Amino acid sequence: xxxxxxxxxxxxxxxxxxxxxxxxxxxxxxxxxxxxxxxxxxxxxxxxxxxxxxxxxxxxxxxxxxxxxxxxxxxxxxxxxxxxxxxxxxxxxxxxxxxxxxxxxxxxxxxxxxxxxxxxxxxxxxxxxxxxxxxxxxxxxxxxxxxxxxxxxxxxxxxxxxxxxxxxxxxxxxxxxxxxxxxxxxxxxxxxxxxxxxxxxxxxxxxxxxxxxxxxxxxxxxxxxxxxxxxxxxxxxxxxxxxxxxxxxxxxxxxxxxxxxxxxxxxxxxxxxxxxxxxxxxxxxxxxxxxxxxxxxxx
Numbered sequence: 500x501x502x503x504x505x506x507x508x509x510x511x512x513x514x515x516x517x518x519x520x521x522x523x524x525x526x527x528x529x530x531x532x533x534x535x536x537x538x539x540x541x542x543x544x545x546x547x548x549x550x551x552x553x554x555x556x557x558x559x560x561x562x563x564x565x566x567x568x569x570x571x572x573x574x575x576x577x578x579x580x581x582x583x584x585x586x587x588x589x590x591x592x593x594x595x596x597x598x599x600x601x602x603x604x605x606x607x608x609x610x611x612x613x614x615x616x617x618x619x620x621x622x623x624x625x626x627x628x629x630x631x632x633x634x635x636x637x638x639x640x641x642x643x644x645x646x647x648x649x650x651x652x653x654x655x656x657x658x659x660x661x662x663x664x665x666x667x668x669x670x671x672x673x674x675x676x677x678x679x680x681x682x683x684x685x686x687x688x689x690x691x692x693x694x695x696x697x698x699x700x701x702x703x704x705x706x707x708x709x710x711x712x713x714x715x716x717x718x719x720x721x722x723x724x725x726x727x728x729x730x731x732x733x734x735x736x737x738x739x740x741x742x743x744x745x746x747x748x749x750x751x752x753x754x755x756x757x758x759x760x761x762x763x764x765x766x767x768x769x770x771x772x773x774x775x776x777x778x779x780x781x782x783x784x785x786x787x788x789x790x791x792x793x794x795x796x797x798x
Contacts, residue, residue: 507541508708512710513532517774519770523562538722542577542604544580548641564600583606583610597633610649612647635662640668640669650676651683690705698711698721699737708725717793724740745792761789
């Protein structure tokens with residue numbers, strides 16, 4: 500793949516639907532991918548956190564990637580595959596395996612979690628992976644999940660690293676480090692919003708787009724908002740952001756992707772709202788609130 504890749508627009512990290520027997524429903528997944536792309540998404544992310552990859556077996560992971568690759572094939576669509584873990588050797592192995600996925604455009608590689616390496620060690624980890632990967636990396640910076648975040652200096656160093664295309668920035672706010680990266684990392688490096696409540700202001704400050712879990716629902720509205728933001732059309736984008744904000748809050752009221760799946764199931768787009776343990780299904784109240792907001796947004 501081209502080392503000049505700069506992903507932009509909305510990339511949808513798809514949920515993994517399960518059928519009534521608890522198996523991955525590949526047909527439903529393919530329909531979700533087609534629907535997201537038809538609604539204007541620039542691409543999709545397979546095996547992102549929203550897709551519950553840590554609860555999938557190897558064969559299931561392969562089936563998810565194959566279904567998403569089939570949806571992207573023949574379209575001008577970006578396919579990103581989650582391929583990071585907290586072990587460098589395994590992360591390199593998963594990246595090397597992407598050479599056998601013809602439609603893949605990039606990987607999403609999370610900061611190594613739980614073991615809490617130093618920031619310098621995390622940079623070295625990504626540089627080692629990037630050197631061996633057949634596709635560009637999008638670094639996933641989400642310290643509240645991993646226990647280790649990357650500051651501006653580390654991200655700017657990675658921005659200068661060959662085969663690193665960007666970062667999914669999910670630090671819980673728009674902070675000074677994020678603004679510094681937007682100002683100093685250069686146009687080749689794509690900053691993609693990962694906190695759904697802050698997507699529009701981040702784009703207005705120079706981000707290239709978003710990897711937005713909430714965009715599993717109301718995909719067209721998220722795409723419209725980001726497209727307007729990229730054109731600096733604040734007057735057009737702001738009402739959309741304000742309308743979507745309550746939904747974003749509702750979808751993350753309980754651990755993701757439980758409420759997102761409840762909304763998709765209520766709309767008839769996936770066969771069950773099931774998540775795999777250790778996650779638990781959305782509560783009745785959380786699901787009802789999300790569905791109420793969805794009905795209003797889609798009316």
